[in-house]
Amino acid sequence: DTAVSQTPKYLVTQMGNDKSIKCEQNLGHDTMYWYKQDSKKFLKIMFSYNNKELIINETVPNRFSPKSPDKAHLNLHINSLELGDSAVYFCASRQGIYGYTFGSGTRLTVV
């Protein structure tokens, strides 16, 4: 069983479109995250939810909207996609002081 699963794995879309990336974790963790890794390979946090509640919202354009229907799911919706949104997006979950478990990533390409 995959602990943190993201779908889709690859996403190619045109500028201006709206797209969603889904994330599910079966670890029973309370906290979930979205990270973005750009072409320079820097990993930056975007959002964090704890038990469905938003607790971290970095300076991310409001075209990005996370949604957590329950503590096992954290989805990322992106409106009006721009070329600069092309990146790999990683979902992760965590419990307490233990290490994060990351998903395998969604490679988003905006053309």
Added chain:
Amino acid sequence: DAKTTQPPSMDCAEGRAANLPCNHSTISGNEYVYWYRQIHSQGPQYIIHGLKNNETNEMASLIITEDRKSSTLILPHAPLRDTAVYYCIVSAGGSEKLVFGKGMKLTVNP
């Protein structure tokens, strides 16, 4: 900004121990030292973490200095597949975010 500094890269020979250093001189008393690695474009993988005692698990050993200002990740008998970018991160745990720096590229050579 990342609170740790690591050398940008390191090589080691296959089957030998790899000692990966990390400086975290501004670490707070409630912060743990975490190590992750990222193999190619896969998701980062948790390796180990510690507060002040040395730790060992099936993947690696973590040695933290007594003053907690630096640590060393030891990969025993590194196989080729340990080639990756290794990140040393300090974090208080709980819901606190992990701030990734540039990491250190370890290349295990045949």
